[in-house]
Amino acid sequence: EDTVGRWGGDEFVILLAGEDVLDHCQPIARKLIEEVDQTIVVANASYHLGASIGIAMAPADGDTAEELIRLADLAMYRAKVAGGDCFAFVSPELNRSSSERLAIEVDLRQALRRNEFEIHYQPQVAIGTHRLTGLEALIRWNHPRLGLVPPDRFIPIAEESSLINEIGSWVVNEVGRQIQAWRAAGAPLVPVAVNVSARQCQDLALVDIIRQTLERYDIPASQIEIEITETAAVQNMEHMTRLLGELSALGVKLAIDDFGTGYSSLAHLKCLPISVLKIDKSFVGGTPDNHEDRSISRATIALAHSLGMKVVAEGVESEPQRAFLDTENCDIAQGFLFSRPVTAAAILDLLLQGQGPAVASPDVEVGTEP
Incomplete structure:
Protein backbone atom coordinates (compact mmCIF):
# COMPACT_ATOMS: atom_id res chain seq x y z
CA GLU A 1 0.00 0.00 0.00
CA ASP A 2 1.43 3.38 -1.04
CA THR A 3 1.22 6.60 0.97
CA VAL A 4 0.75 10.14 -0.38
CA GLY A 5 1.14 13.31 1.66
CA ARG A 6 1.45 17.03 1.10
CA TRP A 7 4.90 18.12 2.27
CA GLY A 8 4.18 21.84 2.01
CA GLY A 9 3.36 24.47 -0.59
CA ASP A 10 3.41 22.81 -3.98
CA GLU A 11 5.43 19.77 -2.86
CA PHE A 12 4.09 16.27 -2.24
CA VAL A 13 5.76 13.12 -0.94
CA ILE A 14 4.88 9.61 -2.10
CA LEU A 15 6.11 6.52 -0.24
CA LEU A 16 6.20 3.39 -2.39
CA ALA A 17 6.72 0.03 -0.68
CA GLY A 18 7.44 -3.44 -2.00
CA GLU A 19 10.22 -5.64 -3.33
CA ASP A 20 9.67 -4.56 -6.94
CA VAL A 21 9.46 -0.83 -6.15
CA LEU A 22 12.33 -0.01 -8.52
CA ASP A 23 10.38 -1.48 -11.42
CA HIS A 24 7.06 0.24 -10.82
CA CYS A 25 8.22 3.65 -9.52
CA GLN A 26 9.13 4.84 -13.03
CA PRO A 27 5.71 4.09 -14.60
CA ILE A 28 4.06 5.77 -11.62
CA ALA A 29 6.25 8.86 -12.03
CA ARG A 30 5.45 9.05 -15.75
CA LYS A 31 1.72 8.67 -15.05
CA LEU A 32 1.77 11.43 -12.43
CA ILE A 33 3.53 13.81 -14.83
CA GLU A 34 1.01 13.02 -17.57
CA GLU A 35 -1.95 13.63 -15.26
CA VAL A 36 -0.64 16.97 -13.99
CA ASP A 37 0.38 18.22 -17.45
CA GLN A 38 -2.54 20.47 -18.40
CA THR A 39 -3.55 24.08 -18.89
CA ILE A 40 -6.06 25.76 -16.59
CA VAL A 41 -7.78 29.14 -16.90
CA VAL A 42 -8.18 31.44 -13.89
CA ALA A 43 -9.62 34.95 -14.21
CA ASN A 44 -9.27 34.78 -18.00
CA ALA A 45 -5.56 33.98 -17.73
CA SER A 46 -4.07 30.64 -18.81
CA TYR A 47 -1.60 28.73 -16.65
CA HIS A 48 0.38 25.62 -17.52
CA LEU A 49 0.67 23.00 -14.79
CA GLY A 50 3.64 20.68 -14.68
CA ALA A 51 5.45 18.37 -12.29
CA SER A 52 9.08 17.58 -11.55
CA ILE A 53 9.79 14.44 -9.54
CA GLY A 54 12.85 13.33 -7.59
CA ILE A 55 13.24 9.67 -6.59
CA ALA A 56 15.37 8.29 -3.73
CA MET A 57 15.65 4.57 -2.96
CA ALA A 58 16.10 2.86 0.40
CA PRO A 59 18.47 1.55 1.55
CA ALA A 60 20.75 2.36 -1.43
CA ASP A 61 20.46 6.14 -1.06
CA GLY A 62 19.73 6.39 2.65
CA ASP A 63 18.14 4.59 5.56
CA THR A 64 16.31 7.42 7.32
CA ALA A 65 13.25 9.38 6.24
CA GLU A 66 15.11 12.67 6.61
CA GLU A 67 17.98 11.58 4.36
CA LEU A 68 15.71 10.09 1.70
CA ILE A 69 13.51 13.19 1.55
CA ARG A 70 16.55 15.48 1.37
CA LEU A 71 18.06 13.52 -1.52
CA ALA A 72 14.72 13.18 -3.32
CA ASP A 73 14.35 16.95 -3.02
CA LEU A 74 17.76 17.48 -4.64
CA ALA A 75 16.87 15.03 -7.41
CA MET A 76 13.64 16.96 -7.96
CA TYR A 77 15.57 20.19 -8.49
CA ARG A 78 17.80 18.41 -10.97
CA ALA A 79 14.62 17.42 -12.85
CA LYS A 80 13.55 21.07 -12.81
CA VAL A 81 16.91 22.19 -14.19
CA ALA A 82 16.51 19.61 -16.96
CA GLY A 83 13.39 21.45 -18.10
CA GLY A 84 10.69 20.10 -15.81
CA ASP A 85 7.90 17.63 -16.55
CA CYS A 86 10.32 14.78 -15.92
CA PHE A 87 11.78 12.70 -13.07
CA ALA A 88 15.31 12.12 -11.82
CA PHE A 89 16.96 9.55 -9.54
CA VAL A 90 19.55 10.18 -6.86
CA SER A 91 23.05 9.56 -8.22
CA PRO A 92 26.63 9.58 -6.87
CA GLU A 93 27.12 12.91 -8.62
CA LEU A 94 24.05 14.26 -6.87
CA ASN A 95 25.39 13.11 -3.51
CA ARG A 96 28.66 14.95 -4.16
CA SER A 97 26.70 18.01 -5.23
CA SER A 98 24.65 17.73 -2.04
CA SER A 99 27.79 17.79 0.10
CA GLU A 100 29.10 20.87 -1.72
CA ARG A 101 25.70 22.52 -1.41
CA LEU A 102 25.56 21.85 2.33
CA ALA A 103 29.06 23.30 2.76
CA ILE A 104 28.04 26.48 0.94
CA GLU A 105 24.90 26.78 3.07
CA VAL A 106 26.95 26.48 6.27
CA ASP A 107 29.37 29.16 5.05
CA LEU A 108 26.49 31.39 3.93
CA ARG A 109 25.19 31.47 7.49
CA GLN A 110 28.52 32.98 8.57
CA ALA A 111 29.07 35.27 5.59
CA LEU A 112 27.03 38.22 6.85
CA ARG A 113 28.64 38.12 10.28
CA ARG A 114 32.08 37.99 8.68
CA ASN A 115 31.26 40.85 6.30
CA GLU A 116 32.09 38.74 3.23
CA PHE A 117 29.44 40.26 0.94
CA GLU A 118 29.87 43.37 -1.15
CA ILE A 119 27.80 45.17 -3.77
CA HIS A 120 28.96 45.94 -7.29
CA TYR A 121 26.94 48.22 -9.54
CA GLN A 122 26.30 47.86 -13.26
CA PRO A 123 25.54 51.09 -15.12
CA GLN A 124 22.33 51.54 -17.09
CA VAL A 125 22.68 54.07 -19.90
CA ALA A 126 20.43 55.99 -22.27
CA ILE A 127 20.70 53.92 -25.41
CA GLY A 128 21.20 56.85 -27.77
CA THR A 129 23.56 59.05 -25.75
CA HIS A 130 25.29 56.53 -23.43
CA ARG A 131 24.62 58.86 -20.50
CA LEU A 132 24.29 57.21 -17.10
CA THR A 133 20.62 56.95 -16.09
CA GLY A 134 20.64 54.27 -13.40
CA LEU A 135 22.46 51.40 -11.71
CA GLU A 136 21.70 47.79 -10.83
CA ALA A 137 23.02 46.54 -7.49
CA LEU A 138 24.56 43.06 -7.77
CA ILE A 139 25.76 41.12 -4.73
CA ARG A 140 29.18 39.46 -4.64
CA TRP A 141 30.46 36.93 -2.09
CA ASN A 142 34.17 37.00 -1.30
CA HIS A 143 34.47 33.50 0.11
CA PRO A 144 37.66 33.03 2.19
CA ARG A 145 38.40 29.64 0.58
CA LEU A 146 36.55 29.58 -2.75
CA GLY A 147 37.27 33.16 -3.76
CA LEU A 148 34.61 35.14 -5.60
CA VAL A 149 31.48 32.97 -5.64
CA PRO A 150 29.03 33.95 -8.43
CA PRO A 151 25.45 34.80 -7.36
CA ASP A 152 23.93 31.99 -9.41
CA ARG A 153 25.81 29.54 -7.19
CA PHE A 154 24.71 30.80 -3.79
CA ILE A 155 21.46 32.75 -4.28
CA PRO A 156 19.37 29.60 -5.05
CA ILE A 157 20.78 27.97 -1.91
CA ALA A 158 19.95 31.08 0.11
CA ASN A 165 15.45 37.31 3.56
CA GLU A 166 18.41 38.17 5.78
CA ILE A 167 20.73 38.65 2.81
CA GLY A 168 18.10 40.67 0.97
CA SER A 169 17.67 42.99 3.96
CA TRP A 170 21.43 43.51 4.05
CA VAL A 171 21.47 44.41 0.34
CA VAL A 172 18.69 46.99 0.73
CA ASN A 173 20.45 48.57 3.72
CA GLU A 174 23.84 48.57 1.99
CA VAL A 175 22.42 50.23 -1.12
CA GLY A 176 20.79 52.90 1.05
CA ARG A 177 24.06 53.50 2.90
CA GLN A 178 25.95 53.77 -0.38
CA ILE A 179 23.49 56.24 -1.90
CA GLN A 180 23.93 58.41 1.20
CA ALA A 181 27.73 58.17 0.84
CA TRP A 182 27.62 59.19 -2.84
CA ARG A 183 25.42 62.16 -1.98
CA ALA A 184 27.77 63.19 0.85
CA ALA A 185 30.62 63.16 -1.69
CA GLY A 186 28.72 65.67 -3.81
CA ALA A 187 27.74 63.27 -6.59
CA PRO A 188 24.49 63.69 -8.54
CA LEU A 189 22.33 60.65 -7.90
CA VAL A 190 20.63 58.17 -10.23
CA PRO A 191 18.14 55.43 -9.27
CA VAL A 192 19.59 52.13 -8.04
CA ALA A 193 17.76 48.89 -8.88
CA VAL A 194 17.67 46.18 -6.21
CA ASN A 195 16.69 42.60 -7.06
CA VAL A 196 14.07 41.04 -4.79
CA SER A 197 13.48 37.28 -4.90
CA ALA A 198 10.14 35.51 -5.05
CA ARG A 199 10.64 34.35 -1.47
CA GLN A 200 11.20 37.91 -0.23
CA CYS A 201 8.02 38.97 -2.01
CA GLN A 202 6.02 36.54 0.10
CA ASP A 203 6.55 38.70 3.19
CA LEU A 204 4.93 42.14 3.51
CA ALA A 205 7.77 43.02 5.92
CA LEU A 206 9.70 43.92 2.77
CA VAL A 207 7.76 47.20 2.69
CA ASP A 208 8.90 48.08 6.22
CA ILE A 209 12.51 47.16 5.43
CA ILE A 210 12.58 49.54 2.48
CA ARG A 211 10.73 52.29 4.37
CA GLN A 212 13.15 52.06 7.30
CA THR A 213 16.14 52.18 4.94
CA LEU A 214 14.82 55.33 3.26
CA GLU A 215 14.30 56.96 6.66
CA ARG A 216 17.59 55.76 8.13
CA TYR A 217 19.69 57.26 5.34
CA ASP A 218 17.36 60.15 4.52
CA ILE A 219 17.21 59.38 0.81
CA PRO A 220 14.34 60.01 -1.62
CA ALA A 221 12.24 56.96 -2.45
CA SER A 222 12.76 57.75 -6.13
CA GLN A 223 16.40 56.67 -5.74
CA ILE A 224 15.36 53.03 -5.19
CA GLU A 225 13.96 50.74 -7.86
CA ILE A 226 12.73 47.28 -6.87
CA GLU A 227 13.15 44.52 -9.47
CA ILE A 228 11.08 41.35 -9.34
CA THR A 229 11.03 38.57 -11.90
CA GLU A 230 8.05 38.10 -14.18
CA THR A 231 7.34 34.71 -12.60
CA ALA A 232 7.37 36.13 -9.05
CA ALA A 233 5.01 38.92 -10.09
CA VAL A 234 2.18 36.53 -10.96
CA GLN A 235 2.60 33.79 -8.32
CA ASN A 236 -0.12 35.22 -6.07
CA MET A 237 -1.81 38.14 -7.78
CA GLU A 238 -3.85 39.25 -4.77
CA HIS A 239 -0.79 39.33 -2.52
CA MET A 240 1.50 40.86 -5.16
CA THR A 241 -1.02 43.57 -6.00
CA ARG A 242 -1.07 44.56 -2.34
CA LEU A 243 2.72 44.34 -1.90
CA LEU A 244 3.57 46.29 -5.03
CA GLY A 245 0.84 48.80 -4.28
CA GLU A 246 2.38 49.51 -0.86
CA LEU A 247 5.86 49.79 -2.36
CA SER A 248 4.59 52.15 -5.03
CA ALA A 249 2.91 54.24 -2.34
CA LEU A 250 6.34 54.71 -0.75
CA GLY A 251 7.50 56.30 -4.01
CA VAL A 252 9.93 53.59 -5.14
CA LYS A 253 9.94 52.55 -8.80
CA LEU A 254 8.99 48.97 -9.68
CA ALA A 255 10.46 46.91 -12.51
CA ILE A 256 9.74 43.50 -14.02
CA ASP A 257 13.04 41.67 -14.56
CA ASP A 258 13.71 38.91 -17.14
CA PHE A 259 10.56 39.82 -19.05
CA GLY A 260 9.57 37.22 -21.63
CA THR A 261 10.79 34.20 -19.65
CA GLY A 262 7.74 33.80 -17.40
CA TYR A 263 4.02 33.28 -17.79
CA SER A 264 2.52 36.71 -17.24
CA SER A 265 -0.15 38.22 -19.46
CA LEU A 266 -1.45 41.65 -20.34
CA ALA A 267 -4.21 41.13 -17.78
CA HIS A 268 -1.57 40.72 -15.07
CA LEU A 269 0.65 43.59 -16.16
CA LYS A 270 -2.11 46.17 -16.29
CA CYS A 271 -3.06 45.36 -12.67
CA LEU A 272 0.39 46.08 -11.26
CA PRO A 273 2.03 49.51 -10.70
CA ILE A 274 5.05 48.68 -12.87
CA SER A 275 7.08 51.49 -14.45
CA VAL A 276 9.92 49.51 -16.08
CA LEU A 277 10.14 46.31 -18.15
CA LYS A 278 13.54 44.65 -18.56
CA ILE A 279 14.01 42.52 -21.68
CA ASP A 280 15.81 39.33 -20.71
CA LYS A 281 19.34 39.00 -22.06
CA SER A 282 18.46 35.65 -23.66
CA PHE A 283 16.42 37.61 -26.22
CA VAL A 284 18.78 40.57 -26.54
CA GLY A 285 21.69 38.21 -27.20
CA GLY A 286 20.13 36.96 -30.44
CA THR A 287 19.55 40.40 -31.91
CA PRO A 288 19.83 41.64 -34.56
CA ASP A 289 20.44 38.37 -36.46
CA ASN A 290 17.81 36.04 -34.98
CA HIS A 291 14.32 36.72 -36.33
CA GLU A 292 12.49 35.39 -33.25
CA ASP A 293 14.62 37.41 -30.82
CA ARG A 294 14.14 40.54 -32.92
CA SER A 295 10.39 40.01 -32.94
CA ILE A 296 10.18 39.38 -29.18
CA SER A 297 12.33 42.41 -28.36
CA ARG A 298 10.37 44.63 -30.75
CA ALA A 299 7.02 43.46 -29.34
CA THR A 300 8.17 43.94 -25.73
CA ILE A 301 9.27 47.51 -26.41
CA ALA A 302 5.96 48.32 -28.11
CA LEU A 303 3.97 46.66 -25.30
CA ALA A 304 5.82 48.51 -22.55
CA HIS A 305 5.49 51.88 -24.25
CA SER A 306 1.78 51.33 -24.85
CA LEU A 307 1.39 50.80 -21.08
CA GLY A 308 3.46 53.88 -20.25
CA MET A 309 6.51 51.90 -19.12
CA LYS A 310 10.18 52.39 -19.91
CA VAL A 311 12.24 49.54 -21.34
CA VAL A 312 15.68 48.35 -20.23
CA ALA A 313 17.54 45.87 -22.45
CA GLU A 314 19.81 43.55 -20.45
CA GLY A 315 22.99 41.90 -21.69
CA VAL A 316 23.86 44.31 -24.51
CA GLU A 317 27.30 43.20 -25.66
CA SER A 318 27.75 44.50 -29.21
CA GLU A 319 27.24 47.65 -31.22
CA PRO A 320 24.85 45.91 -33.67
CA GLN A 321 22.65 44.96 -30.69
CA ARG A 322 22.69 48.54 -29.40
CA ALA A 323 21.92 49.94 -32.86
CA PHE A 324 18.96 47.59 -33.31
CA LEU A 325 17.53 48.50 -29.90
CA ASP A 326 18.04 52.19 -30.61
CA THR A 327 16.16 51.83 -33.90
CA GLU A 328 13.29 50.16 -32.02
CA ASN A 329 13.18 53.07 -29.54
CA CYS A 330 14.35 51.07 -26.52
CA ASP A 331 14.98 53.53 -23.70
CA ILE A 332 17.87 52.14 -21.67
CA ALA A 333 20.62 49.55 -22.14
CA GLN A 334 22.74 47.57 -19.72
CA SER A 339 30.44 48.48 -18.50
CA ARG A 340 30.71 45.37 -16.39
CA PRO A 341 29.55 45.61 -12.75
CA VAL A 342 32.06 47.79 -10.88
CA THR A 343 32.77 48.93 -7.34
CA ALA A 344 31.02 51.78 -5.57
CA ALA A 345 34.24 53.83 -5.84
CA ALA A 346 34.25 53.45 -9.63
CA ILE A 347 30.59 54.50 -9.76
CA LEU A 348 31.40 57.61 -7.72
CA ASP A 349 33.85 58.66 -10.44
CA LEU A 350 31.15 58.20 -13.10
CA LEU A 351 28.62 60.17 -11.08
CA LEU A 352 31.06 63.03 -10.53
CA GLN A 353 31.77 63.09 -14.28
CA GLY A 354 28.05 63.56 -14.83
CA GLN A 355 27.86 61.16 -17.75
CA GLY A 356 27.62 57.47 -18.52
CA PRO A 357 30.53 55.26 -19.53
CA ALA A 358 31.64 54.89 -23.12
CA VAL A 359 31.86 51.48 -24.75
CA ALA A 360 34.00 48.91 -22.98
CA SER A 361 37.73 49.51 -23.07
CA PRO A 362 39.95 46.86 -24.72
CA ASP A 363 40.87 45.30 -21.37
CA VAL A 364 37.24 44.56 -20.54
CA GLU A 365 36.26 41.04 -21.48
CA VAL A 366 32.92 40.86 -23.24
CA GLY A 367 30.93 37.79 -22.28
CA THR A 368 28.03 36.47 -20.30
CA GLU A 369 27.13 38.73 -17.41
CA PRO A 370 27.46 37.31 -13.91
Missing part, protein backbone atom coordinates in the same frame (compact mmCIF):
# COMPACT_ATOMS: atom_id res chain seq x y z
CA GLU A 159 16.39 31.01 -1.22
CA GLU A 160 15.86 27.37 -0.32
CA SER A 161 17.31 27.76 3.18
CA SER A 162 15.40 30.97 4.05
CA LEU A 163 18.67 32.92 4.28
CA ILE A 164 17.57 35.05 1.34
CA GLY A 335 25.59 45.22 -20.53
CA PHE A 336 29.27 44.66 -21.15
CA LEU A 337 29.26 46.93 -24.21
CA PHE A 338 29.04 49.82 -21.77
